[in-house]
Every structure is written in structure tokens, then in C-alpha cells.
Amino acid sequence: MAKISAGVFTSHVPAIGAAIDNDKMDEEYWQPLFAGYDYSRQWIAEQKPDVILLVYNDHATAFDSNLVPTFAIATGEQFKPADEGWGPRPVPMVQGHPELASHIAQSVIQDEFDLTVVRDLDVDHGLTVPLSLMFGQPEQWPCRVIPIAVNVVLYPPPSGKRCYALGKALRRAVESFDENLNVQVWGTGGMSHQLQGPRAGLINKSFDNTFLDRIVDDAEELSQTPHVDYVRLSGSEGVELVMWFIARGALNETVEQQHRFYHVPASNTAVGHLILENQ
Template sequence: MARITASVYTSHVPAIGAALDLGKSGEPYWQPLFAGYEPSKAWMKENTPDVIFLVYNDHANAFSLDLIPTFAIGTAASYQPADEGWGPRPVPAVEGHPALAAHIAQSVIQQDFDLTVVNAIDVDHGLTVPLSLMFGQPEAWPCKVIPFAVNVVQYPVPSGARCFALGQAIRRAVESFEEPLKVQIWGTGGMSHQLQGARAGLINADWDNAFLDRIIADPVGLSQVPHIEYVREAGSEGIELVMWLIARGAMSDIAGGPPPKVLHRFFHVPASNTAVGHLILENG
């Protein structure tokens, strides 16, 4: 059977991708951030999965305000980098896993989660920046990826509790797939940031680090945090952090297994106008 071996959590700031693509990762501003991912890249070389189930949010590239699915799973064989207004990132195309994606869609929908099945989609920085942070700049991504887009852009958005329960459904789906695949689930977005309005530029490092503490040790309690707290404490775009709860809900301790191992934790301020958080949890 397939199994989830680890969960990875990271911010997906578009400026990080630009810094890599333009050869600026060694500059004084960016070097501390990329140094924080070096242990993760080393771990990933030794623990490359067969498939990554990558939870992210589209930034009005694949989905416009005309059509906004709450949860959308990519079932295609491949995905091209999206043109976000200045050309697509110079990164490899993403190879999908249609069989596992279709199985997860079938299983999760039968568990009463209404997913939108997407057979063709371009993927933006929300998905490609995490891959770049964990794999560097390869000629091809070393594993297959299932994109899972969550609406955290246009209200109403799903609650933390709903996302946490969805992660549990995804774990059950993966474990019922008969091929012996190693799967990682990634939660991306955040941490605290606000891009507009009177509080533009807001960063709340204390709240962010408390969030990291709780997603490790108190994910059930964290799943009950209401939307208004994310917005008040982490800014209007801080709501992206509910996507981390999908990945955390898929870990085996939530189903009665041992606590996960914390393999790496990193926090950095700032990257552009965002606080960057990163965590790797391995199933016990």
C-alpha cells in the first residue's frame, strides 16, 4: 500500500522564486533565507518520495474570480509553469500521477468532501517555489507531483477544522492505494503578511512561531482557530496557513500513531514583505 512518510511546510513567496531565477540567492539579503533550506535539500536527497501531494493556492492564474473552487485536485499527466504576467518561471514542467490523483479524488469525494477535479491546469509560484526551495534548480523534478489548490483568496474560505479533517481523509485515501508508493504531503503559504491596506507590510513573528509550536504539538487545538484570528494576527494573507493544516491532518499521529519527528524548523524575516516559515515532520 502507499503511505505518507513525511509532511513538509513552507512559505511560497514569489520573490523567492525570482531571486533564484535571477541568480540572486547568494546576495546578502537572500543568503540567510536560502541557507535555512540547505538542511532540507540534503534531507530531500536522501528521502525523495515517489509522489508529492502539494497543497497550495492559486493566485488568480489558473482560476479567476469567474470560477473559484474551494478544493481542486489536479489529475493531469503534466503541468506547465504559469505565466504570472512576466513570463513563466524557468523551471521544469511538473509531472503528475494521474492514477493516484484519481484514486484520491474518488476516495475523498466518497468521504463527503466535494473536490473539483481538474484535468488541465498551469501551476504558479504557489507550487513551483516550494519545489525550488526543496530541490534547487534541477533539469527535471525528481518525483511526481499532485497539485491540490485551496481557495484562500476570495471569501468564503474553508475553516482550519475543515482543512484538518480533509488531511485525514487524504491519508486514508493514500493508504488505500494498492501501489507501494512513498508519498509526502506538503502544506504551503504564509506565514504572516499583508499585501494591501493600512496594515500592508504587517509581520507578526511571535504569532508565527507560536503557530509553528502548535502545529507540531497541538494540531487539534490549532485547527479550531477561527478565520478572524488569522486575519487579525497574521494579516489578510496569513489565512494561507490553513493549508498547513491539511498536511498536518494527514500525519499518522492524528490516527493514533506515534508523534512525528521534527527534522527541521526554520523561521526568517523578511522575504520581500513576508515572514517565512518552514518545517519538516517525519512519521514515526
């Protein structure tokens, strides 16, 4: 039986990917950020996940304003890095797991979540930057990845409460898959940032650190935070944090925190990172 062993939570800032791709990781500006993932790269090399359910949001590459699913799962064999306007990132092709992804779609839809099922899509920095942060620059990613895309771009996005419930449904789906797999669930996006308007550049360290505190041991109540609070306190793009609840909902109620990291700024964004293991 497949089991979810851990959750990884991280920001997915596009400038981080550019720093990696252009060999700027050792520059004074970027070095403190990448040092915060030194432990993470060692940890995941020891954990050796077979499959990662990677929760992210598309940034108008696979989807656009004509069609934006609230929740989508990709069931294809492989996924190309997307061209986001300056060419695709020079990273490996993402290898999917069609059997598990199709099983999850069947289970979760029957569990009353209306997932959109997508076979082929290109994956942008929302998915590839977390992989680079955790695995570095390998010739191929060392495990399979199932993309789970969430709409946090076009109003209305799903609530944190609904995302938390989806995480629980994902766990039920994984645990009913009849193959011995070590599965991780990753929640990405955030933390506080706003990219436009009079508040462009907003970062709220207090909000971010309170969120990092509470998602470990008080996630269910935290998930009920209304969207307006994210926008008001963490900027218009801070609502990406609802995706972290999908990963947290897929874990046990009691978890062990293996690593925590917080850094500002990375471009115009606060970077948060957690590793939580099931007990």
C-alpha cells in the first residue's frame, strides 16, 4: 500500500529559478537563501520518495483566463518545462505517474471533489523551482511527480478550508493504491508578496511567521482564515498560501517538524520553507 511519509512546503519565486539557471547561487544576495535549503537537499536524498504530489499554481502557461480549473490533476507520462516568455528553464523533463494519478482522480472525484483531469500540460516555475530547490541540478529528477494545479490567480480561488479537506481526500486516495510507494505531498507558493499597485513590494514578516507556527499544530483552524485577510495582511499574491493546506491536510494531525526556514527578500517575495514528517 502506498503511504504518505512527509510534506514539503516552499515558496516558488521565479527569480530563484533564474538565479539557479544563471549560476548566481553563490552571489551575496542569493547565498543566504540557498543555504536555507542545504539541510533539505540532504534530507530528501535520504528519504528517496518514489512519487511527489506537487501542489502549485499555473501562471498562465498551461491555463489562461478562458479556462482556469479550481483543482486539476495531470495524469500524463511526462511534462515539459514551460516557456514563460524567455524560453523554458534548462531543467529535466518531469516524469509523471499515470497509474497513481488516474487512481487519485477516480478516488477523489468519488470523494466529492470535482477535479479537472488533464493529460498533457507544460509546467512552469511554480512546479520546477521547488524541484530545483530540493534536488539541485540533476540530469534527471530522481522521482516521479504528479502535478496538482490550483487556481489562486483568477477570482474566486478555493478557500483554505476546502484545500485542507482536499488534502485529506488525497491521503485517502494514496492509501488505497495497491502498490508499495513512498509518497510525499508538497505545497508551494507564497509567502507574503504583492507584485503590483501602490502596495507592490509588501512583505509582512509577522504574518508569515505566525502562519509557519500555526500550520504545524493548528492547521485546521488556520485554514478557515478568509481570503480578505490574506490580501489585506500578506498582499494580493499571499493567497497562494492556501495551497499549503492541501499538503498539510494530507499529513497526520501530529507531525514532526524537521526543518524550518524563512528569508526576505527573494526578488519581491518572502520565502518560507517547512519539512514535516508523519509520525
